[in-house]
Amino acid sequence: METSDKLIRVSHVTKEFSNGAVRALNDCSLTVSKGEVVTIIGPSGSGKSTLLRCLNLLEVPTSGTVTFHGVDITDPKTDIDLHRRKMGMVFQHFNLFPHMTVLKNITLAPVQLGLCTEAQAQEKARVLLERVGLPDKADEYPIRLSGGQKQRIAIVRALAMEPEVMLFDEPTSALDPEMVGEVLEVMKTLAKEGMTMVVVTHEMGFAREVGDRVIFMADGTILEENTPEEFFAHPREQRTQEFLSKVL
């Protein structure tokens, strides 16, 4: 039972850069259950994004394992592309494909991977665009969109693959303040619908209201892990208290 409801399991992951000169992650372990919304917070440079990027192997851990559905995806023999289909990712800088229309951005992967026809993909894309309030942007190019619109499209692009978990890497950090709300709103809706989410964020409000669990990182290690209520009310570590006193 214990293993089956854990969607992602990170065990003792360490990540070094520059041949060991920089240790970005130090023995991090973490599990994510189905339907759970986990937020990762901490000062910049603490390894939050690196940890998130290890979940879909955009960064390959130097040591340690990551399992998804019980399959060790850090094993070089595992076909990571198959697993990435089920792990949507949203980036700080959106990374929409600038040479394609919004619709094409969304349909590209499902069609190219042979999961559905162009027509089916377009229909699904339009439904998703409707849900994030951008039904009229299907034929625009990303350059014509605001940051908030781009990020909502990026979320739709990931959702079009029907992922089982969504990974968010500081999705609102590059946005103008007035656009943060519209993106968080979409994320809240997703969470309410039961999507499993791992969110690296500086939005303490989001972590408190939407998250089921908060993970605090500093210097490449997971320092503290708790429910949002406990975490924000009674932070245990001194480092956490210092951080919270600065951001709250």
Add this chain to the structure above:
Amino acid sequence: MFDAIAAWYEGLSPASFFNFHFLPKYAVYFIQGVEYTLLLAVVSVLLAVLPALLLALMRMSKNRPIRWVSGAYVSVIRSTPLLVQLSIIFFGVFNAIRIPAIKVFGFVDLSYFIPGVVALAMNSSAYVAEIFRAGILAVDGGQMEAARSLGLPKGKAMQLVVLPQAIKNILPALANEVVTMVKESSICMVLGMQDLMWGAKTAAASSFVTLGPYVLAALIYFAINFPAGKAIEVIERRMRRGDQR
């Protein structure tokens, strides 16, 4: 007034900068020469494109031996003179493979043209490979990551997402490579290929006008490359304007 100019022109020495007395008679050497030169340059660069893309992708491969092979090729080509490469290809490779002396367009002898084009393309592919590599590296790394995060395999991500964006950086540089080749291909004259430079040399030898033919050749090279270079600059600037996100 006109008589005076005519007399001055008539009296020019064979070594004079302005002596074009060879012209009506030898004009055909220059016309065919330009065509030969352009053919050589354009065909060489076009032939270089696919090998260059392969070299560039090899250069960025995770596999160390593959990276090494590509790097070694580029280094050898870039560190040896074109004339040496041309001679080795011409007298080595195409001594073993004989091309029949078929003429196309009436003046392009394939037994010379094909070895020349192969050598120029091999040379050009090393430089174009670097153009490709720079163009690909200039595409934001987030593009590849986003494509991969959707489950697209590396090849598809490269083909559908990265390369179409890299083309914008690559095309102007590729056009510049054609301009370079128009100039560099003049070295083929040494091996008897009948390009513009060969035309100038032949006109000079036959007409006894020693300088004029080369001055004319210079003017023609300039008349091709200078406007071409300017046009590329304009296109480059316009493309960059579309780049703002």
